[in-house]
Amino acid sequence: MLAREAQRVADNYLREEFQFRSRDIADRIEKRLSLYQQVLKGTIGLFAVNGEVSRESFRTYINALGLLENYPGIEGIGFSVVVPPSQKDRHVQQVRRSGFPEYDIKPPGERDIYTSILYLEPFEGRNLHAFGFDMYSDERRRAAMAQARDSGQAVMSRKVTLVQEVESEVQPGFLMCLPVYRKGAPHDTVAERRENLVGWVYAPFRMRDLMRGIEGTRTRELDLEIYDGDKTGPENLLYDSNRGAEPVGHDPLFKHVSRLEIAGHQWLIEVSSLPLYETQQRVDRAGLILRGGISISLLLALLVWLFLDDRARTLQAADQAMRLALYDALTGLPNRKLLNERLTLALVKARREHGMVALLFxxxxxxxxxxxEYGHAIGDLLLKEVGVRLQHCMRASDTMARVGGDEFIALLEDIDGSEGAGKVAHKILHALTQPFDVSGHRLEIAASIGVAIYPENGEDQTTLTKSADMAMYDAKNSGRSTIRFAAKRGVA
Known part of the structure; x- marks a missing residue:
C-alpha cells in the first residue's frame, strides 16, 4: 500500500511539474516576442520625431540598442519603404548615387506597388542579401504587411524562408512588422492609413536562433515543437527542439498543447516528455516528494499515516510540507502563491487605511x-546569492518572492509613494550590480526593474502586477540595468 501511495504521489508531482514547465516555456516565448514588439515601437518613434530618417541616423539608433547582446534571436531591425511604380526609376538612381551603384529592387518584374528593404542593421553578413528585396512581392509577407498597414499594429508573418538564408543551414523564419505613416498625417481610419503609409519597420527572425535565446527548454528531457497557425504538420513546423536526433520510438507519458496569439498571429506549441525526463524524475521517489510538487493534503495524509504514533515527527513533516507549498525550494524566498496571498491582504489593508503599496518586478x-558558460549548478548558486542580497534590501514587513527562473517580485507595504519605492529599487539595483563570488568565479550581472504603485497603477492584484511587468519590459527596452515606473492609468 505504501509503495502504491508513493507511486501515486510521484506521478502527481511529475504531472504537475510537467504542466508547469510547459506553461513556463510558452510564457517565455510570449514575453520575448512582446519585448521585440516594444523594440519595433521604439524604432517607430525615430520616424515619428524626425519624419525622414537617414541611413546613418538609423544605424546609430539600432547600434545603441545592442541587438546581439540584449535581444538574442533577432537578425536585425530594418526599414522597408513603399515605392510607387511611377517613382521606381528615380528611387533606384537616388540610392545608387548614395554609394550603392549595384542597388536595384528585387525580384525584377512589373507590379502595382513596390517596396524595398532600404535599411537593415546590422548591415553586414547575411543581412546584405536582403538589401533591396521587395517583401511585398511575396504572398506571405504581403499578407502580414497589409494587415499591419490597415490595423496600425505590429503583425507577425506566417512561416517564411528569409532572403538571408544563403548558407547551408537553412532555418525556418518569420517576420514582425509595424507600419510607418507620414509624419503629421492622419491615420485614424483604414483609408487614411493606406493613403499616408511610408513603409514598415520590421525584424526578421531565424527560428532556431530565436529559441536558443529563450531559457527553459531542456531538449534532452522535453520535446518542444512549434507550429505556424493552429495545425500540426511538416509544412507548418517552425521549430523542433530535437531536430536531427534519433527517433525515441515511444509514446510520451505527458503532452501539453497551448496556443499563443502574438502580434495578430497564432502559434501552436506542443511539449512532450522524453524518456530521460520520465525515468530521471522517478529515480528517488522520496527526493521527488521533497521537491514540493505535491499538494499539502496528499503529503500530510501520507505523513500522518507513516508517523501516526510519532506526533513530533508528524508536526515537523507538516511544517516542511507547508514550506514546500509556499516557499521557493532553491532560494528559500516566498513563491508566487505566498506572494499573491500577501498582496491580497496588503491591498485590503491599503484600501481600508488609504495607504499605498508598491510592486517591484x-x-x-x-x-x-x-x-x-558555467552551467546550471553555478547558475543556481548565483540565484541563491541573489536571493540573499535581495532580502537584505527589504524591511521586515516587506516580501521578496522568486516567481520564475530569474524573476523576482518585491512587495512593499505602507510605502511613501513613488519616492519610497524608488529608493528601494535603486538599493536593489546597486546591490545586484556588485560582483558576485561564486565557487571561485567572479560573476557580474544586473537587473531591469519595473515599479507599479497602488492605487495609481492599478487597484487590484492582476492590474498592479501587469503594470509592474510592463514597466520592467520598458526598462529592458531602455537599455537594461535600469528602473522604470509604470505609466498612470489613462496616460499613454
Whole structure:
C-alpha cells in the first residue's frame, strides 16, 4: 500500500511539474516576442520625431540598442519603404548615387506597388542579401504587411524562408512588422492609413536562433515543437527542439498543447516528455516528494499515516510540507502563491487605511550567459546569492518572492509613494550590480526593474502586477540595468 501511495504521489508531482514547465516555456516565448514588439515601437518613434530618417541616423539608433547582446534571436531591425511604380526609376538612381551603384529592387518584374528593404542593421553578413528585396512581392509577407498597414499594429508573418538564408543551414523564419505613416498625417481610419503609409519597420527572425535565446527548454528531457497557425504538420513546423536526433520510438507519458496569439498571429506549441525526463524524475521517489510538487493534503495524509504514533515527527513533516507549498525550494524566498496571498491582504489593508503599496518586478540581466558558460549548478548558486542580497534590501514587513527562473517580485507595504519605492529599487539595483563570488568565479550581472504603485497603477492584484511587468519590459527596452515606473492609468 505504501509503495502504491508513493507511486501515486510521484506521478502527481511529475504531472504537475510537467504542466508547469510547459506553461513556463510558452510564457517565455510570449514575453520575448512582446519585448521585440516594444523594440519595433521604439524604432517607430525615430520616424515619428524626425519624419525622414537617414541611413546613418538609423544605424546609430539600432547600434545603441545592442541587438546581439540584449535581444538574442533577432537578425536585425530594418526599414522597408513603399515605392510607387511611377517613382521606381528615380528611387533606384537616388540610392545608387548614395554609394550603392549595384542597388536595384528585387525580384525584377512589373507590379502595382513596390517596396524595398532600404535599411537593415546590422548591415553586414547575411543581412546584405536582403538589401533591396521587395517583401511585398511575396504572398506571405504581403499578407502580414497589409494587415499591419490597415490595423496600425505590429503583425507577425506566417512561416517564411528569409532572403538571408544563403548558407547551408537553412532555418525556418518569420517576420514582425509595424507600419510607418507620414509624419503629421492622419491615420485614424483604414483609408487614411493606406493613403499616408511610408513603409514598415520590421525584424526578421531565424527560428532556431530565436529559441536558443529563450531559457527553459531542456531538449534532452522535453520535446518542444512549434507550429505556424493552429495545425500540426511538416509544412507548418517552425521549430523542433530535437531536430536531427534519433527517433525515441515511444509514446510520451505527458503532452501539453497551448496556443499563443502574438502580434495578430497564432502559434501552436506542443511539449512532450522524453524518456530521460520520465525515468530521471522517478529515480528517488522520496527526493521527488521533497521537491514540493505535491499538494499539502496528499503529503500530510501520507505523513500522518507513516508517523501516526510519532506526533513530533508528524508536526515537523507538516511544517516542511507547508514550506514546500509556499516557499521557493532553491532560494528559500516566498513563491508566487505566498506572494499573491500577501498582496491580497496588503491591498485590503491599503484600501481600508488609504495607504499605498508598491510592486517591484525584477528581472536579472546577463544571467543567461552565466548559465551558458558555467552551467546550471553555478547558475543556481548565483540565484541563491541573489536571493540573499535581495532580502537584505527589504524591511521586515516587506516580501521578496522568486516567481520564475530569474524573476523576482518585491512587495512593499505602507510605502511613501513613488519616492519610497524608488529608493528601494535603486538599493536593489546597486546591490545586484556588485560582483558576485561564486565557487571561485567572479560573476557580474544586473537587473531591469519595473515599479507599479497602488492605487495609481492599478487597484487590484492582476492590474498592479501587469503594470509592474510592463514597466520592467520598458526598462529592458531602455537599455537594461535600469528602473522604470509604470505609466498612470489613462496616460499613454
Amino acid at each position: 525584477i528581472d536579472l540581466d546577463k544571467f543567461k550567459p552565466v548559465n551558458d
